[in-house]
Amino acid sequence: MRALIVDDERLARKELMKLLEDHSAIEVVGEAQNADEAFEMIETLNPDLLFLDIQMPGKTGFQLLEMLDSVPLVVFTTAYDEYALKAFDVSALDYLLKPIQPERLSETIQKILQKEKEKKEIIANGDKKLGLNDQVFVKDGDRCWFVSLSNVRMFESDGNYIKVYFDTNKPMIHKSLNALDEKLDERAFFRASRKHIVNLSWVEGIEPWFNGGLMVRLRGGDKVEVSRRQAAKFKDMMSL
Structure with a gap:
């Protein structure tokens, strides 16, 4: 190593x-x-x-x-x-x-x-996207975590911050959702709307929603709305 x-x-x-x-x-x-x-x-x-x-x-x-x-x-x-x-x-x-x-x-x-x-060996390239086998460091106030991205079920935009959902924790990090979206592997994470990115491996159920959108249910009970603009792409990715 x-x-x-x-x-x-x-x-x-x-x-x-x-x-x-x-x-x-x-x-x-x-x-x-x-x-x-x-x-x-x-x-x-x-x-x-x-x-x-x-x-x-x-x-x-x-x-x-x-x-x-x-x-x-x-x-x-x-x-x-x-x-x-x-x-x-x-x-x-x-x-x-x-x-x-x-x-x-x-x-x-x-x-x-x-x-x-x-840990599965990953050969890193300079432009490698972050996938489920990667871990990130999250600090919110005096609390800190090393978090495997496989355990992060979703990211939620909140002003100039992002709320990171894992286990029972929801710490805030100072970063834009657009910047984060560019770094995440789109095969593992999906930009559901301007406010949410979801971990596809956590998706448990999908149902039609208003105005041609979708409502996604994640393991653990969280629900995320997929915008109409993103719904067709999401259906294709999930082979619906």
Whole structure:
């Protein structure tokens, strides 16, 4: 797996690189000292894994994740105990407390390899659309989540924000629905109207609606209206 180390402390980066030499399954493809530098490297190198410091000058590790459209596997590295619980709150794969112990790193590597086995390998292109196997980072106030797009049943526009529906959560992210629609794989997500994008794998029922439109029922009970303009395209996609 191709890994990027993100840490503002040079000695911390070098120490982790040294420890990773004992784990041939992990290839360190780069190191970054801040979030902005890491963002550029992630866009260029497309790593499978981030070893990510949380507290850095400028943007934090969490703010870096908010900048990404699709988030690789993440292992937080931190010297602060108070951040450990937050790392689990956002469903990170693992966290490593500095100074990193070789035995603890070995445990983390095993989790990484197991996760990689479970995940279908995807060859990423620069213009790859986001599909059901991708995960995104969502932050709303003090709460954070890593969310697999397969678990997101729909997106709803709300002014300059988008409400993301997954599990019992509906956090808001600052992004336009048009911008999001351009990044999502249209084979998995459908623009039902100017206000909604639905995950096609969550569609449970369809019925005729007013003015030639459709009403879509999603697993869990949510209902979304498909505009008349989009109804014909939706019927074709769903083979009605």
